[in-house]
Amino acid sequence: MKTIEYFKLQAKNLHKDFKTQKPYFDSSLGDNLFEYSPKFFDVDALVTDFEIHENHFTLMNAQHIIARLGGFEKWTVLLKANPEALELSKLLFDNMHKISIEEWDMYISGEQDEKGFLFDDEFKLDIFKAVFADVDGHQSGYDYRLAKRDKPSIENQKIKPMEKKSTIKITTLPLGEKDHKEFIEVADRKFEHTLQSIEHAHPELVRKLWNPEQYIEEVIKADMLPIDRDYALSLVEAFIINNIIDLATEADKESITIN
Incomplete structure (x- = not known):
């Protein structure tokens, strides 16, 4: 699957999660709120962290959030990115459990300041592969993907060779x-x-x-x-x-x- 198609699929999945939206009245707050039954993403966390307007969440809004999770400012920037930047973006998305976008930006900024020059996208990609993607042990503050946070069932653990x-x-x-x-x-x-x-x-x-x-x-x-x-x-x-x-x-x- 091409990287652009991969991100389009993630946006569709996020939009599907938002479509599970059901309103309810919170008596303690005295306000109407929404609850969700998502399959792919932690919608409540995304709403809070990205200040999402829940009343009119469209596929375009979902694309914007997915682009942000991949390190791009917005979806149109993602669509115009070069192959190296797209590959890095997918790695950032797939490894958000290891390092957040904010942590990556701080890390790469510090490296550039120390070395005295700006890295191109290909160089950044090589660094990410070497330091994060291919190395276990890193852990970020939060992973917005539900599937990646699920633990294997007891049955799977029994039949899976140690x-x-x-x-x-x-x-x-x-x-x-x-x-x-x-x-x-x-x-x-x-x-x-x-x-x-x-x-x-x-x-x-x-x-x-x-x-x-x-x-x-x-x-x-x-x-x-x-x-x-x-x-x-x-x-x-x-x-x-x-x-x-x-x-x-x-x-x-x-x-x-x-x-």
């Missing part, structure tokens, strides 16, 4: 020879993949500046011990984009000096 979890822990630093070798291989592989994806103007300079041993020491620190080995590897992959941003900035400065 996921095998890692029990290997890293308890001391520096890493042992075997772990050190694997962590370096993972870091090098992720570095090269990420560097190619951002298509930096001076990749050879960035590669020259890359120091996997130093990077791993910066990510895995003594105060984090003991730490699950697989989780530590995921951190090495997740935060490599931040290191590449620093190296890319330094490479840009070097290229200016050389030229």
